[in-house]
Amino acid sequence: MSALRLALIQMAVGTNKTENVKKACKLVKEAASKGAKLIALPECFNSPYGTQYFKEYSEPVPGPTTKSLSEVAKECQVFLVGGSIPENENGNLYNTCSVFAPNGDTIAKYRKMHLFDINVPGKIFFQESDVLKPGNTFVTFNAGPCKVGLGICYDMRFAELAQIYAKEGCHLVVYPGAFNMTTGPAHWQLLQQARALDNQMYVAAVSPARDEGATYVAWGNSSTVGPWGDILAKTSHEESIIYAEIDIGRLEEVRQNIPLNNQRRLDVYSRPNPCESLKEMSGYNIDVNQHVD
Numbered sequence: 001m002s003a004l005r006l007a008l009i010q011m012a013v014g015t016n017k018t019e020n021v022k023k024a025c026k027l028v029k030e031a032a033s034k035g036a037k038l039i040a041l042p043e044c045f046n047s048p049y050g051t052q053y054f055k056e057y058s059e060p061v062p063g064p065t066t067k068s069l070s071e072v073a074k075e076c077q078v079f080l081v082g083g084s085i086p087e088n089e090n091g092n093l094y095n096t097c098s099v100f101a102p103n104g105d106t107i108a109k110y111r112k113m114h115l116f117d118i119n120v121p122g123k124i125f126f127q128e129s130d131v132l133k134p135g136n137t138f139v140t141f142n143a144g145p146c147k148v149g150l151g152i153c154y155d156m157r158f159a160e161l162a163q164i165y166a167k168e169g170c171h172l173v174v175y176p177g178a179f180n181m182t183t184g185p186a187h188w189q190l191l192q193q194a195r196a197l198d199n200q201m202y203v204a205a206v207s208p209a210r211d212e213g214a215t216y217v218a219w220g221n222s223s224t225v226g227p228w229g230d231i232l233a234k235t236s237h238e239e240s241i242i243y244a245e246i247d248i249g250r251l252e253e254v255r256q257n258i259p260l261n262n263q264r265r266l267d268v269y270s271r272p273n274p275c276e277s278l279k280e281m282s283g284y285n286i287d288v289n290q291h292v293d
Ligand SMILES: NC(=O)CCC(=O)C(=O)O
Pocket: 043, 115, 116, 152, 153, 154, 155, 157, 177, 178, 179, 180, 183, 184, 187
């Protein structure tokens, strides 16, 4: 078997943590009943998204939320990417994704590496680093034939993360994420397609459903993109589950058709930046746009 069915659960997240977890488990069961073998939840699915909420909703990992996820993964016999939750480890908070195998074992734990600190004046200011610490570790796991890398939301903007996963042999990167009404329409879909095309791999991004009454309004629009850069599944902003086949054969075909991996000019990329070297030699008076050999 070289394919598996992926489900992304774009769930509506409320302020009641117990209800959020209960709903997540119910939706996992629904996705499993439709044949999904790898199922992913969104970023911050047990808590509203916002720096003012993280401490109150935080819990240890393993803890009550991951226990429920482990149980439902086992009951449904699926691989479950547990979105993310605010993790509390000895008072330090992280944005953390745990992954569960069909036997309920925790097989991966990833802490968001690039914290969401942005300021688009008049539109959105967000400073995750006010309350969260970043993770420093790349995390992959195997789901049947598919090797999967993990990132969380803002991590999607950093091409290096997906590139490292591709080099490590991943076929798919899953990003639980919650873009917003400013950057969502501008960048959410483009970034997924860029990461997929650059690396000729599958990319899946799963958001909470949009709640216009929330302090942070998520863009929604969860989607799965294929190694050709094509959108395989996509939803709008309501609560929904979307499905796509992750087909390793198709990924290999794309890589054979356009063999980027054999064509990289590592000999050139590894040279010191020619523009910087020339600028230094010339006292910065050169046109750095000129071709330099
Ligand atoms: N939760 C996040 O990391 C949001 C990232 C985001 O909206 C972006 O524009 O990047």
